[in-house]
Amino acid sequence: MTEMDNAGRLFEYAGQFRLLQRVARGGMATVYEAEQLGPAGFTKQIALKIIHDRYAKQPEWLQLFIDEAKLSANLVHGNIVQIYQLGQCDNEYFIAMEFIKGVTLRALIDRHRLMGTPMAPPLAAYIASRVCRALDFAHNFVDRSGRRLDIVHRDVSPGNVLLTWDGHVKLADFGIAKARTMADPAAQRPLMMGKKHYMSPEQILGGQVDSRSDIFAMGIVFFELLSLQPLFTEDETEAAIDEVVVAPVPDVARYIPGIHRSLEGLLRAALSKGPAERPGAADFGRALDQYCVSHRETGSPERLQAHLAELFPDSYRPPTESTGNTSATTSAKGGARERTQGSKPSLVRRILGLG
Numbered sequence: 001m002t003e004m005d006n007a008g009r010l011f012e013y014a015g016q017f018r019l020l021q022r023v024a025r026g027g028m029a030t031v032y033e034a035e036q037l038g039p040a041g042f043t044k045q046i047a048l049k050i051i052h053d054r055y056a057k058q059p060e061w062l063q064l065f066i067d068e069a070k071l072s073a074n075l076v077h078g079n080i081v082q083i084y085q086l087g088q089c090d091n092e093y094f095i096a097m098e099f100i101k102g103v104t105l106r107a108l109i110d111r112h113r114l115m116g117t118p119m120a121p122p123l124a125a126y127i128a129s130r131v132c133r134a135l136d137f138a139h140n141f142v143d144r145s146g147r148r149l150d151i152v153h154r155d156v157s158p159g160n161v162l163l164t165w166d167g168h169v170k171l172a173d174f175g176i177a178k179a180r181t182m183a184d185p186a187a188q189r190p191l192m193m194g195k196k197h198y199m200s201p202e203q204i205l206g207g208q209v210d211s212r213s214d215i216f217a218m219g220i221v222f223f224e225l226l227s228l229q230p231l232f233t234e235d236e237t238e239a240a241i242d243e244v245v246v247a248p249v250p251d252v253a254r255y256i257p258g259i260h261r262s263l264e265g266l267l268r269a270a271l272s273k274g275p276a277e278r279p280g281a282a283d284f285g286r287a288l289d290q291y292c293v294s295h296r297e298t299g300s301p302e303r304l305q306a307h308l309a310e311l312f313p314d315s316y317r318p319p320t321e322s323t324g325n326t327s328a329t330t331s332a333k334g335g336a337r338e339r340t341q342g343s344k345p346s347l348v349r350r351i352l353g354l355g
């Protein structure tokens with residue numbers, strides 16, 4: 001048989017997964033550390049995200065969810081959490097994806113706030129620039145026939161940015177937010193509240209969103225990285241709309257003392273109410289990289305790795321060590337397993353009362 005004869009041939013495969021432990025329960029799904037099982041003892045560590053029942057039971061929601069997952073399935077990029085499979089088991093829907101050992105950006109920001117220490121701007125710029133690379137890749141993604149897919153993340157927020165223990169930055173949950181915001185069976189419920197704080201004006205108004213909406217969200221995240229406080233805080237719908245859509249962009253220099261002019265300008269541009277005034281993801285990322293270069297400080301995986309090791313002495317695991325509960329934790333408590341180096345307790349450990 002020639003290779004061409006094989007095209008279109010189906011390989012039926014009844015794959016299996018084994019759940020190892022629950023990592024976290026989010027608003028829409030529960031995430032497990034799991035193993036994908038194959039022949040002859042083959043196993044692969046994965047994360048399995050099982051969609052909550054109340055979502056999976058809504059045909060309209062499910063259809064949107066599946067359509068979006070299909071669009072995102074081929075997004076293979078170093079700064080994107082890769083999806084392996086969308087599946088159904090009995091009446092449960094799940095997504096199998098790359099398992100991330102590390103912490104969420106939410107946890108990193110919270111830890112800095114707890115410590116009362118700002119994040120070094122080059123490190124913040126490094127993290128944000130890698131998220132921008134992920135967005136640039138997705139925004140310009142074309143399918144096999146060269147058709148633009150116009151993928152928009154819609155939920156760029158600190159909880160969806162995962163930081164691996166070896167210092168890499170990965171954006172998770174591509175394509176999941178559309179179903180959630182457009183056909184959410186739990187719409188109008190508090191579930192949406194946290195998300196409101198990372199929405200662009202056009203998104204919070206329920207209008208058409210495109211890639212430029214993600215840039216606004218990226219601006220909010222970058223603001224929070226530098227200031228350690230959320231830009232938008234209103235929970236009540238009308239007030240939330242008011243602060244995002246109507247109120248002028250706050251004077252970022254007031255919240256981030258000593259912010260470099262180039263970063264201030266970048267933040268202002270990203271947070272423009274009008275989508276046309278915001279930079280593209282590639283330009284946003286390049287400007288952040290340029291900032292690092294001009295300050296002769298490279299934001300690098302090595303630097304982020306060392307930083308995470310310092311800030312999360314309990315849960316940090318060197319990349320070469322395997323096993324144990326080492327998944328992307330949202331809080332300092334998750335995945336705790338003591339490191340046993342006999343060195344003197346770090347400042348972080350003393351502040352946390354662990355030293």
Ligand SMILES: Nc1ncnc2c1ncn2[C@@H]1O[C@H](COP(=O)(O)OP(=O)(O)OP(=O)(O)O)[C@@H](O)[C@H]1O
Nearest residue numbers: 024026027028031047098099100159327328329330
């Ligand atoms: N691929 C992954 N590998 C390891 N841990 C993950 C992975 N994806 C998610 N997690 C962990 O599971 C948690 C819950 O993720 P999930 O996406 O369900 O909820 P969320 O993003 O926190 O909030 P929401 O429910 O609003 O989406 C994350 O905060 C992270 O700690």
Ligand SMILES: [Mg+2]
Nearest residue numbers: 159160172173
């Ligand atoms: Mg998520």
